[in-house]
Amino acid sequence: MAVWVRKKMPGLIRFFALALFLLGTLVPFYWMFVTSLKTRQEIYGSTLTLWPQKLTWDNYAKTFQDSDFLQYFMNSAMVSLVSGLLVVIVSILGGYALARYQFRGKGLFLLVFLATQMIPIMVLLVPLYIVFGELNLLDKLASLIITYTAINIPFCLITMSGFFQRIPVALEEAAMVDGCSRFRTVVQIILPIMLPGIVASFVFAFTAAWNDLFFGVMFTVSEDMKTVPVGLNGFIQKFDVNWGEMSAAGMLSLIPVAILFAFVQRYIVSGLTQGAVKG
Numbered sequence: 001m002a003v004w005v006r007k008k009m010p011g012l013i014r015f016f017a018l019a020l021f022l023l024g025t026l027v028p029f030y031w032m033f034v035t036s037l038k039t040r041q042e043i044y045g046s047t048l049t050l051w052p053q054k055l056t057w058d059n060y061a062k063t064f065q066d067s068d069f070l071q072y073f074m075n076s077a078m079v080s081l082v083s084g085l086l087v088v089i090v091s092i093l094g095g096y097a098l099a100r101y102q103f104r105g106k107g108l109f110l111l112v113f114l115a116t117q118m119i120p121i122m123v124l125l126v127p128l129y130i131v132f133g134e135l136n137l138l139d140k141l142a143s144l145i146i147t148y149t150a151i152n153i154p155f156c157l158i159t160m161s162g163f164f165q166r167i168p169v170a171l172e173e174a175a176m177v178d179g180c181s182r183f184r185t186v187v188q189i190i191l192p193i194m195l196p197g198i199v200a201s202f203v204f205a206f207t208a209a210w211n212d213l214f215f216g217v218m219f220t221v222s223e224d225m226k227t228v229p230v231g232l233n234g235f236i237q238k239f240d241v242n243w244g245e246m247s248a249a250g251m252l253s254l255i256p257v258a259i260l261f262a263f264v265q266r267y268i269v270s271g272l273t274q275g276a277v278k279g
Contacts, residue, residue: 029254032247032250032251033247033251034050034051034052035243035244035247036059036060036244036247036248036250036251037052037055037056037057037059038052038053038054038056038059038244039052039054039056039058039244040244042054043243043244058244059244059245059247059248060248060252062244062245062248063245063248063249063252066245067231067234067235067245067249068223068224068226068231069228069231069249069252071223071224071226072226072227072228072230072231073228073252073253075141075224075225075226075227075228076209076210076227076228076229076253077256078141079141079144079145079148079209079227080148080205080206080207080209080210080256081206082145083144083145083148083149083152083205083206083209084202084203084205084206084209085202086145086149087148087149087152087153087156087201087202087205088156088198088201088202088205090149090153090157091153091156091157091159091160091201092160092191092194092198094153094157094160094161095157095158095159095160095161095162095163095164096160096161096164096186096190098110098157098158098161098164099161099162099164099165100164100169110158113154113157113158114154114158116154117154117155121151121214121215122214124147124151125214125215125218128143128147128215128219129218129219132146132219138219138221139219139220139221139222139225140225141225143215143219144209144212144215144216144219144220144227147215147219148205148208148209148212148215149205151208152204152205152208152209155204156201156204156205159197159200159201159204160194160197160198160201163194163196163197164190164194167190167193167194171189171190171193172185172186172189172190175188175189199263199264200264203260203261203263203264206257206260207257207260210228210253210256210257211229211257212227212229213229213230213233216229216230217230217233228249228253231249232246232249232250232253235249
């Protein structure tokens with residue numbers, strides 16, 4: 001019995017540690033979902049309930065009736081998709097150059113890119129605000145797209161460079177010997193192998209743009225230009241917080257990110273270069 005316990009103990013410890021981590025991760029989402037289904041009286045009641053006494057979907061209906069949540073949703077989708085695609089395109093081009101070419105100042109270039117990740121976001125606010133003001137881009141989605149693209153490129157570019165370095169150069173050389181140009185080799189052979197890395201980089205950039213509140217609050221004013229985080233912040237009023245509608249809107253805003261992460265999990269499990277090179 002003692003031998004069995006000693007053998008199973010590490011596995012049991014890992015199981016309980018993961019179970020506690022999973023519980024701590026899911027509880028906030030569960031509570032937000034439950035709150036979105038409660039009436040206002042129950043939310044502000046003195047008795048704590050783990051499940052709604054009276055199930056209601058009114059908070060979801062009021063989210064669309066009392067606010068421009070659909071417009072916020074479309075704005076966030078536009079900003080996140082465009083900035084995510086731009087980040088992926090630039091990261092593919094820059095990552096390939098860093099992985100395959102040797103040039104003077106390459107080490108310094110990487111150091112500068114890494115250093116940009118250490119700059120506090122708030123330091124960028126005033127310069128960006130002045131620049132966008134001069135370009136007449138304030139209170140426009142273009143300002144958010146430019147900002148999120150510039151902020152997310154360094155991390156994704158360096159990550160993409162690491163993915164390219166894992167792919168053997170011999171694979172490209174073999175294709176070019178058969179008559180493929182470098183561009184055709186990259187597009188038809190390398191990028192399909194790079195699909196997990198491309199998807200992961202896109203989801204990182206998409207999620208960062210989708211969840212950002214700071215720049216959304218600073219660069220947008222009108223209701224037509226607000227994104228989902230800014231819209232959720234609007235449920236916090238001067239003397240009250242509309243927890244029911246905020247929770248409903250929060251649950252709805254999780255749907256795109258949840259779908260994307262479902263796809264990411266599928267691609268990440270697959271090997272990057274499995275079966276690409278024989279022998």
